Amino acid sequence: MATTLSTPPSDTSAPKRSAGRPARRRGELRFVLACLLPALVLFVLFMVVPTVNVFRMSFFTWSGFSPDMRFVGFDNFVKLFDDQQFVRAFQNTVALLVVVTVVTMGSGLFLAAIMTRQRLRGRNLYRFVLYIPNVLSVVVIAAIFSAVYDQQNGLLNGTLRLLSLDGLQQVWLGDQDLVLWSVAISMVWQSLGYYMVLYMSSMASIPEELYEASGLDGASTTRQFFAITLPLIWQNLRTTLTFFVMSAVNLSFVLVRAMTGGGPDGSSEVLLSYMYKQAYTNSSYGYGMAIGVVIFAFSFLVSLLVSRATRREPLQF
Amino acid sequence: MTPITSPRNRGDRPRAGRVLTYVLVIAIALVIAVPVAWVLLASLKKKSEFYGSPWTLPDGLHLQNYIDAFVTAHMGQYFFTSVLVTLLGLVFVLAVSVPAAYVIARYEFRGRGIIEMALLAGLFVNVNYIVVPIFLMLVDWDRALIDVLPGGFFIDNPAVLSLVYAATSIPFSIYLLTAYFRSIPASYEEAASLDGASRFQVMTKVMLPIARPAVITVILFNFLAYWNDFIIALTLLPGDGKTLQVGLLNLMTAQKAAADYGRLYAGMVIVIVPVLLLYAIIQRRLIEGMSSGGVKG
Known part of the structure; x- marks a missing residue:
């Protein structure tokens, strides 16, 4: 490992170790600073300062490139309540969050449980396939689903036509009542495999004896799931749930941005995409950042609530 | 992680x-695999x-789509930009995160607690x-430099x-590396410094090789993040x-207007294939890294 290190005779190392303490401390401090500063400078410059700026700018009206920047206090936030488009974006975000979280977590847990408990043949292959969406970029996923949902020649409508089910054909991304569901489906498609693989690996560490013992006592598979599996992976579930809320807020944005652009007519707009629209298209940077603050507060609050609501005494096995 | 081999046969389980x-699992695997294969x-x-x-196989290998995508739609040139930006990003993040994580894990100094807290909080900032503020800040810097560099420096710069x-x-990388460095026994360093x-040598020649698994995990996750990002690239490289x-996004917009499917699908394959190949090679490591390194944001 340390092949390039020479091994000096022991007597030369003695004086080095007994060198004066202040000099040693100073050398140590210099080393610590040299190692720490580059990372800290980048972190402060590109993360801390922009984050502070989101909050600061939300109290101003500013059109971006003009020097005219006016302090307006909480005006931007007050305006939000009367903004129908904002209210809609908020509702869409909450709806997506609830639907996608419940479906992804629920089916992820269920599938992981049956795959872990029943040793299926070819598990590695399933695992490989299920994890694929997680390595694809959101643009690719948006492009794939645009191709699947395509009105004329898409996989979905084309197949329905082939099955003579023309009546079921839909304008999947162009129908105001449908578009949010179409987005939700692609979100579940993207994240389901990731959570399955995650839960499978934590379920695999539960000792087999627990299931065998309870099986001898006559417990059904369903009962085993709720009495053994679920409590033992609870901490893991809790962490993933907390993080999932935040990543779903982001995923909904990047998908919507690439797939529907918030349309048709704002019916698939989510909070982050609306913030973008205000900032770049509308050049209302102050107003956009007020939306940013709301998103920060919202996702923090939801994560906190989820974490509180799922708190249990940790179980050991 | 390793599957527990049960001594008893499960023949008694209802068939x-x-x-x-099996049906359920295969159905789900198909739902995921079919759209990807269909695009290919x-x-x-x-x-x-x-x-x-939509279910007919192609008549022959119509490679014109790929030529269109690579040349006419500039995907070849964009490919090069992506490779450059991703590699540079990995070099930067390793160069600053490894030393910082090592020092945080191994040295006592004033302010360490605060720095750790700040970095942990940074995990939650997506x-x-x-x-938007990053973009505005870079525009501001460009404006300040307008006399020296009239063409601008910070916006439209792949290195930036x-x-x-x-x-x-940085928060994610330091978090992962610090945890790994802390798990290494101190005896290695003591032996090396006695020698x-x-x-600096202890860090680079002794600790870094031991921390290789963590470094690889950091590289993998950051590779995927940089290669797959489009929001920052869209904003900072207008x-x-x-x-x-971003090139693929443009192809999508163009397809909506002109119904030019072939070029779009070829563009998608160009974006998908490198990632899929890498994934096939390192999948075990990626999935294990995911379960040991906690959850990504």
Whole structure:
């Protein structure tokens, strides 16, 4: 490992170790600073300062490139309540969050449980396939689903036509009542495999004896799931749930941005995409950042609530 | 992680349940695999083949789509930009995160607690929230430099994009590396410094090789994040030098207007294949890294 290190005779190392303490401390401090500063400078410059700026700018009206920047206090936030488009974006975000979280977590847990408990043949292959969406970029996923949902020649409508089910054909991304569901489906498609693989690996560490013992006592598979599996992976579930809320807020944005652009007519707009629209298209940077603050507060609050609501005494096995 | 081999055969388990499980799992695997495979196949179709049944196989290898995508749609050039930005980003993030994580894990100094807290809080700040202020800040810097560099320096600069990538993944990288460095016994370093190695040598020659698994995990996750990002790239490279993802986004917009499916599907394959290949090679490591390194944001 340390092949390039020479091994000096022991007597030369003695004086080095007994060198004066202040000099040693100073050398140590210099080393610590040299190692720490580059990372800290980048972190402060590109993360801390922009984050502070989101909050600061939300109290101003500013059109971006003009020097005219006016302090307006909480005006931007007050305006939000009367903004129908904002209210809609908020509702869409909450709806997506609830639907996608419940479906992804629920089916992820269920599938992981049956795959872990029943040793299926070819598990590695399933695992490989299920994890694929997680390595694809959101643009690719948006492009794939645009191709699947395509009105004329898409996989979905084309197949329905082939099955003579023309009546079921839909304008999947162009129908105001449908578009949010179409987005939700692609979100579940993207994240389901990731959570399955995650839960499978934590379920695999539960000792087999627990299931065998309870099986001898006559417990059904369903009962085993709720009495053994679920409590033992609870901490893991809790962490993933907390993080999932935040990543779903982001995923909904990047998908919507690439797939529907918030349309048709704002019916698939989510909070982050609306913030973008205000900032770049509308050049209302102050107003956009007020939306940013709301998103920060919202996702923090939801994560906190989820974490509180799922708190249990940790179980050991 | 390793599957526990049960001593008892599960022959007594109801067969119907087992069959149902297979059906379910295969159905889900198909739902995921079919759209991807469909795109791969469709990228070889001629324009006339896109009408009619979506389930027909391509007539032949219609490679014109790829030539269109690479040359006419500049995907070849964007590919190069993406490779450059991703590699540079990885170099930057490793160069700053490894030493910082090592020092945080191994040295006592004033302010360490605060720095650790700040970095932990940084895990919760997603880049998407702060792209707008980053963009405005870079525009501001460009304006300040207008006398020296009239063409601008910070916007439309792939190296600056890499730097922003690196900076925004610092919390995650340091978090992962610090945890790993802490798990290494101190005896290695003591032995090396008794042998007369300098602090820097101890870090690079002794600790870094031991921490290789953590470094690889950091590289993998950051590679995927940089390669797949489009929001930051869209904002910071508004000019001609785009990344692959932004190029694909443009192809999508163009397809909506002109119904040019072939070029879009070929473009998608160009974006998908490198990632899929890498994934096939390192999948075990990726999935294990995911379960040991906690959850990504």
